[in-house]
Amino acid sequence: MPLSKLKHPTTKRISPKSVYLDHAATTYVDPIVLKVMEPYFTISFGNPSSLYKLGREARSAMEKARDEVAKILGAEPEEITFTGSGTESDNLAIIGTAKAYELSGKHIVISSIEHSAVIEAADKLRKEGFEVTTVGVLKNGVIKLDEVKKALRPDTAIVSIMYANNEIGTIQPIREIADIIKEFRVKQNRSPLSGLPLFHSDACQAAGALPLNVNKLGVDLLTLNGGKIYGPKGVGCLYHRRSVRLDPYIVGGGQEKNIRSGTESVALIVGFAKALSLSAKNAMSENKRLKKLRDYFIKQLTSSIPKTTLNGHPAKRLPNNVNVSIFGIEGESMILALDSFGVYASTGSACAARSLLPSHVLLAIGLSPELAHGSLRFTLGRKTTKADIDRVMKILPDVVEELRKISPIRL
Amino acid sequence: MPLSKLKHPTTKRISPKSVYLDHAATTYVDPIVLKVMEPYFTISFGNPSSLYKLGREARSAMEKARDEVAKILGAEPEEITFTGSGTESDNLAIIGTAKAYELSGKHIVISSIEHSAVIEAADKLRKEGFEVTTVGVLKNGVIKLDEVKKALRPDTAIVSIMYANNEIGTIQPIREIADIIKEFRVKQNRSPLSGLPLFHSDACQAAGALPLNVNKLGVDLLTLNGGKIYGPKGVGCLYHRRSVRLDPYIVGGGQEKNIRSGTESVALIVGFAKALSLSAKNAMSENKRLKKLRDYFIKQLTSSIPKTTLNGHPAKRLPNNVNVSIFGIEGESMILALDSFGVYASTGSACAARSLLPSHVLLAIGLSPELAHGSLRFTLGRKTTKADIDRVMKILPDVVEELRKISPIRL
Numbered sequence: 001m002p003l004s005k006l007k008h009p010t011t012k013r014i015s016p017k018s019v020y021l022d023h024a025a026t027t028y029v030d031p032i033v034l035k036v037m038e039p040y041f042t043i044s045f046g047n048p049s050s051l052y053k054l055g056r057e058a059r060s061a062m063e064k065a066r067d068e069v070a071k072i073l074g075a076e077p078e079e080i081t082f083t084g085s086g087t088e089s090d091n092l093a094i095i096g097t098a099k100a101y102e103l104s105g106k107h108i109v110i111s112s113i114e115h116s117a118v119i120e121a122a123d124k125l126r127k128e129g130f131e132v133t134t135v136g137v138l139k140n141g142v143i144k145l146d147e148v149k150k151a152l153r154p155d156t157a158i159v160s161i162m163y164a165n166n167e168i169g170t171i172q173p174i175r176e177i178a179d180i181i182k183e184f185r186v187k188q189n190r191s192p193l194s195g196l197p198l199f200h201s202d203a204c205q206a207a208g209a210l211p212l213n214v215n216k217l218g219v220d221l222l223t224l225n226g227g228k229i230y231g232p233k234g235v236g237c238l239y240h241r242r243s244v245r246l247d248p249y250i251v252g253g254g255q256e257k258n259i260r261s262g263t264e265s266v267a268l269i270v271g272f273a274k275a276l277s278l279s280a281k282n283a284m285s286e287n288k289r290l291k292k293l294r295d296y297f298i299k300q301l302t303s304s305i306p307k308t309t310l311n312g313h314p315a316k317r318l319p320n321n322v323n324v325s326i327f328g329i330e331g332e333s334m335i336l337a338l339d340s341f342g343v344y345a346s347t348g349s350a351c352a353a354r355s356l357l358p359s360h361v362l363l364a365i366g367l368s369p370e371l372a373h374g375s376l377r378f379t380l381g382r383k384t385t386k387a388d389i390d391r392v393m394k395i396l397p398d399v400v401e402e403l404r405k406i407s408p409i410r411l
Numbered sequence: 412m413p414l415s416k417l418k419h420p421t422t423k424r425i426s427p428k429s430v431y432l433d434h435a436a437t438t439y440v441d442p443i444v445l446k447v448m449e450p451y452f453t454i455s456f457g458n459p460s461s462l463y464k465l466g467r468e469a470r471s472a473m474e475k476a477r478d479e480v481a482k483i484l485g486a487e488p489e490e491i492t493f494t495g496s497g498t499e500s501d502n503l504a505i506i507g508t509a510k511a512y513e514l515s516g517k518h519i520v521i522s523s524i525e526h527s528a529v530i531e532a533a534d535k536l537r538k539e540g541f542e543v544t545t546v547g548v549l550k551n552g553v554i555k556l557d558e559v560k561k562a563l564r565p566d567t568a569i570v571s572i573m574y575a576n577n578e579i580g581t582i583q584p585i586r587e588i589a590d591i592i593k594e595f596r597v598k599q600n601r602s603p604l605s606g607l608p609l610f611h612s613d614a615c616q617a618a619g620a621l622p623l624n625v626n627k628l629g630v631d632l633l634t635l636n637g638g639k640i641y642g643p644k645g646v647g648c649l650y651h652r653r654s655v656r657l658d659p660y661i662v663g664g665g666q667e668k669n670i671r672s673g674t675e676s677v678a679l680i681v682g683f684a685k686a687l688s689l690s691a692k693n694a695m696s697e698n699k700r701l702k703k704l705r706d707y708f709i710k711q712l713t714s715s716i717p718k719t720t721l722n723g724h725p726a727k728r729l730p731n732n733v734n735v736s737i738f739g740i741e742g743e744s745m746i747l748a749l750d751s752f753g754v755y756a757s758t759g760s761a762c763a764a765r766s767l768l769p770s771h772v773l774l775a776i777g778l779s780p781e782l783a784h785g786s787l788r789f790t791l792g793r794k795t796t797k798a799d800i801d802r803v804m805k806i807l808p809d810v811v812e813e814l815r816k817i818s819p820i821r822l
Contacts, residue, residue, distance in 0.1 A: 018465070025461050026674060029452040041440040041643060050436050050757060051743065052750035054429070084495030084645065085673035087663040117663030117672060124662055227674055232452060234495065234645050234676025251535055252498040252528030261528060262496035263437060263638055265645025268679075332462065339463035346461060 018342035019388045023228075023320060023381035024166055024205060025346055030230040033275045037232065040267035048264050049255065058266045065273035072280050073222065073239050074213040081238045081259045082269050084250075086204040086225030089238040090117035090160075092249045092260065093200040093221045097158045098125050099247035104196055105155030106130045109148070111162070112364040113137055113170075115202055118160050119360075135161070140313040141170030141365050148177055152184045156197040163206035163217075167348040167361040167377060168312030169321025171210065174201055178218025194243035204228050204236075208279035209287055209319050220244050224276065226268065230382070231275025235268035282382075290319035290380050297322050297378065297389045304397050311362060311375060320380040323348075325362075325371040326400055328409040334376055337399045343392055345378050370409060429753035430799045434639075434731060434792035435577055435616060436757055441641040444686045448643065451678035459675050460666065469677045476684035483691050484633065484650050485624040492649045492670045493680050495661075497615040497636030500649040501528035501571075503660045503671065504611045504632045508569045509536050510658035515607055516566030517541045520559070522573070523775040524548055524581075526613055529571050530771075546572070550777050551724040552581030559588055563595045567608040574617035574628075578759040578772040578788060579723030580732025582621065585612055589629025605654035615639050615647075619690035620698055620730050631655050635687065637679065641793070642686025646679035693793075701730035701791050708733050708789065708800045715808050722773060722786060731791040734759075736773075736782040737811055739820040745787055748810045754803055756789050781820060 029037075040061060046054035048062050063077065070077045083089045098108060110122050112134050122132045133151040136144050143161060152159070159181060164171045178199055185195040200221035203212060208229040214222055220241045227233035240246055240259075252261030294317075302308050307327035326334070331347030338345055348359040358372035367375070378392070440448075451472060457465035459473050474488065481488045494500045509519060521533050523545050533543045544562040547555050554572060563570070570592060575582045589610055596606040611632035614623060619640040625633055632655060636647035651657055651670075663672030705728075713719050718738035737745070742758030749756055759770040769783035778786070789803070 020465065022458070022461060022463075025458040025466075026456065028454075028456040031453065034449075034452050038445075041445050042442065043439075045437065045439040046755075047433070047436040047638075050433060050755070051746050052433075052755040052757075053753075054431065054755055055436075084499065085661075085676075087673035088495065088661050090663065091661055115663065116665070120662035120672065227458075227676075232676065232678065233674050234679050250496075250499050250502055251531035252501065252526065254527070261531065262498035263644050265496075265638075265643065265679075267643065268645050268676075335462050342464075344457075344461070344463040344465055346463075 018344060019391055020344045021378040021380060021384065021388070021392070022344050022346050024377065024379035026227045026233060027230045027381060029232055029271070030275060030278060032278065033231055033271045036274045037267040037271040040270055044266070048266055049253070062264055062266050062269050065269045068273040068277050069224075069237055072212055072276055074215050075239055076242065078257070079239055079242055081240065081256045082264060082272075083236045083238055083260055084234060084262070086115075086202065086223055086228075086236045087117040088250070089223035089225065089236045090115065090202055091121045092238055092246070093223060093240070094118060094121040094158060094160055095125060096246040096249050096259075097198050097200070097221070097244065098130060100245040101157040101196060101198075105153070105157045107133065107153050107156045109133045109135060109151045109156055109159040109197070111135045111137060111143055111160075113141060113165050113167075113361045114160065114162055115166060115204070118162070118202055122160070137170075137364055139366050140316070141165055141168045141311075141361075142313060142316060143172050143177065145173070145176060145180065149180055149184075152181065152197060154188055158198045158200055160200040160202070163201045163203040164210060164318050165312070165361060166205045167359055168323045168365065169205075169318035170312045171206070171316045171318065172201075174217045174219065182218065194241070198244060205318060207276065209283060212280070214239055214241070226272040226275055229275045229279045232268045232271045235265060235272045237272065286382065287319040290384075293380055293384060293386060293389060294319060294322055296386065297380075297392075298324070300389065300393045301396070304393060305400050309371075311365065311367070318379075320384075322378040322380070323375060325367060325375045327371065327374055328407045329374050329400060329403045331373060331375050333403050334399060337403065338392070338395065341395050343395060345376055347375055348377055429755060430802055431755045432789040432791060432795065432799070432803070433755050433757050435788065435790035437638045437644060438641045438792060440643055440682070441686060441689060443689065444642055444682045447685045448678040448682040451681055455677070459677055460664070473675055473677050473680050476680045479684040479688050480635075480648055483623055483687055485626050486650055487653065489668070490650055490653055492651065492667045493675060493683075494647045494649055494671055495645060495673070497526075497613065497634055497639075497647045498528040499661070500634035500636065500647045501526065501613055502532045503649055503657070504634060504651070505529060505532040505569060505571055506536060507657040507660050507670075508609055508611070508632070508655065509541060511656040512568040512607060512609075516564075516568045518544065518564050518567045520544045520546060520562045520567055520570040520608070522546045522548060522554055522571075524552060524576050524578075524772045525571065525573055526577060526615070529573070529613055533571070548581075548775055551727070552576055552579045552722075552772075552776050553724060553727060554583050554588065556584070556587060556591065560591055560595075563592065563608060565599055569609045569611055571611040571613070574612045574614040575621060575729050576723070576772060577616045578770055579734045579776065580616075580729035580790075581723045582617070582727045582729065583612075585628045585630065593629065605652070609655060616729060618687065620694060623691070625650055625652070637683040637686055640686045640690045642683045643679045646676065646683045648683065697793065698730040701795075704791055704795060704797060704800060705730060705733055707797065708791075708803075709735070711800065711804045712807070715804060716811050720782075722776065722778070729790075731795075733789040733791070734786060736778060736786045738782065738785060739818045740785050740811060740814045742784060742786050744814050745810060748814065749803075749806065752806050754806060756787055758786055759788055
């Protein structure tokens with residue numbers, strides 16, 4: 001149904017206060033985070049490469065931020081490189097290692113539900129002669145471990161599997177995948193700790209909710225960013241184990257030990273570190289609260305709206321993620337209808353919101369294109385309350401009923 | 412001389428207020444700019460790809476910023492792509508066009524005084540089989556136009572020559588270079604407006620001082636960034652004429668019309684546009700003021716300190732740039748000595764401040780390694796006053812005298 005034909009349901013506006021339930025798309029910047037950023041815009045604004053006091057101050061703030069991030073990851077500061085986004089970190093991780101290890105192997109493994117930053121990076125390499133194997137997932141979104149095992153080859157340079165999915169929230173068994181890779185290294189008579197294939201995980205959605213200790217996870221590279229953890233957009237980082245060789249992607253002045261050029265945006269870096277550290281500190285209690293809300297919401301949705309099913313794993317999912325398919329309706333129509341009531345949700349990844357194609361993630365877990373188009377993602381946040389959920393539940397069933405009346409798909 | 416051996420001169424501290432004379436390294440964020448940025452961190456924080464009101468608000472702010480930038484460049488909004496830095500824009504311009512036109516030619520022309528973001532991007536391509544011709548400059552830093560003419564080949568894909576140099580401030584005859592390129596296109600029976608070779612110019616240092624109308628300049632691509640024009644660090648833009656094909660460099664969610672992926676940092680983009688627009692508005696009067704100060708400073712330096720020479724063109728130079736070579740002294744020693752008096756200057760590019768190699772720009776204009784090592788760059792800014800210059804002139808001659816006493820190089 002073309003959007004222009006959508007008539008808003010007749011249900012009345014309940015309250016002018018909006019309910020933001022799209023924290024996986026992006027979060028607001030925590031006021032505490034903004035406060036620590038501000039001096040680096042206006043007072044300690046020096047270029048961290050400059051030798052004088054103002055430059056050294058900026059550098060020292062940046063290095064303190066790097067220490068802070070490293071500590072949370074159980075890593076060394078020199079294993080942390082700051083970038084301009086999660087997307088850039090993903091590109092750097094995959095293309096940077098692929099190029100550095102080109103002579104050892106031109107094969108890459110990714111999963112079918114990776115973020116487009118990983119998929120497109122792999123595609124870029126494919127065009128340059130690399131081979132890419134895509135590993136499938138179960139209906140609940142969990143990676144098929146036997147396919148990972150089968151995908152590994154003597155010429156595999158890197159395996160990239162996300163920690164938690166941005167659309168359906170499914171959490172991957174990162175440690176088990178790491179163990180499979182380590183076993184394979186041993187079988188190939190390579191160092192279990194530093195041999196190929198390397199293991200990269202995009203943890204942009206996991207950060208703030210799941211443990212990030214890289215040694216416990218067993219990853220060699222890890223991507224994080226600021227805009228999902230109540231930090232600023234426009235900054236990310238890549239953890240890369242000391243033994244990992246990495247070709248720089250963005251080249252120039254040789255900043256970040258020549259791994260990522262461009263004058264470092266100290267304000268953003270300081271904000272990112274603060275945001276990550278606040279998220280880590282609050283994760284335990286916040287997870288508990290969110291899980292309760294999430295499960296309450298899922299129960300309400302699937303019990304109050306007929307033909308509504310949960311997408312993704314019921315338990316192995318991010319504490320804040322609710323993703324349902326509502327049969328017979330286009331997600332976009334629901335988004336816009338909810339929008340008119342001040343409720344902000346999405347169909348899936350915000351990055352793909354302007355595409356008309358059904359989500360590759362939902363197709364990968366076996367949904368029909370119709371059900372994939374009828375998906376709705378709510379991602380809860382720090383300020384989300386039970387009252388917010390109740391408000392959505394007051395609106396949504398009516399919205400669905402109205403939209404189903406004009407839907408060409410029969411129930 | 413190792414830095415550790417440097418003894419600070421005995422001259423007394425004159426005032427605790429610091430004098431920042433390194434505006435080419437980076438500028439503080441204008442409070443007006445920070446003010447327009449703030450709501451996009453905390454209130455209108457939506458992901459500009461999201462379909463609901465909060466997302467549309469963010470998008471609309473971003474598009475307004477794009478319009479603002481386009482207007483200043485005399486371009487169309489769709490010709491502006493926001494990036495994470497000037498370095499990234501340079502990389503995208505050069506690698507993005509080289510890849511897009513690979514089948515038409517694998518030859519690139521740059522100058523010997525380009526920013527490292529351009530040199531390293533060209534180097535990256537060289538390693539992939541592209542040929543790079545480097546055009547030299549005259550002793551005053553102006554590009555050798557006859558060398559540009561000779562460098563052009565039927566397989567030249569792109570010519571990249573900076574608008575104004577970051578170290579010596581020399582302004583290049585961009586329009587004349589554009590005309591040479593257009594003539595060559597015609598000779599090759601190509602469209603004078605959209606044929607190869609393309610012409611890119613890095614205008615990061617020129618912005619805020621020189622006219623930026625892309626049609627008057629005759630460029631096909633132009634790089635700008637925020638951190639040099641009293642805007643935030645971590646944001647830049649690339650102008651690319653509508654007819655220019657450009658392979659995306661950072662890939663993923665397909666933001667910025669698929670040219671640059673990664674969630675857009677709306678706060679930074681809005682701040683960048685505001686900073687550019689404020690700079691453009693004040694350029695005329697500010698240039699006049701700065702030129703006067705600059706020439707006063709140069710006269711003081713070269714008349715009060717023996718064996719001191721100006722680097723770069725005396726007139727065709729950025730209004731805020733002073734670059735001198737002081738014979739017999741290492742620039743770094745002077746930087747640190749000045750630092751102890753609260754005066755912040757640099758030897759050259761901040762990006763290279765931590766390198767021990769002499770500046771490639773100073774070597775390119777024919778300086779001996781000794782003179783290149785003895786260079787000092789002061790770049791003035793909006794708050795710089797004659798009193799600041801006088802203060803430096805009260806300190807510097809003594810600093811030079813003291814340092815010359817312990818210098819191994821005899822006058």
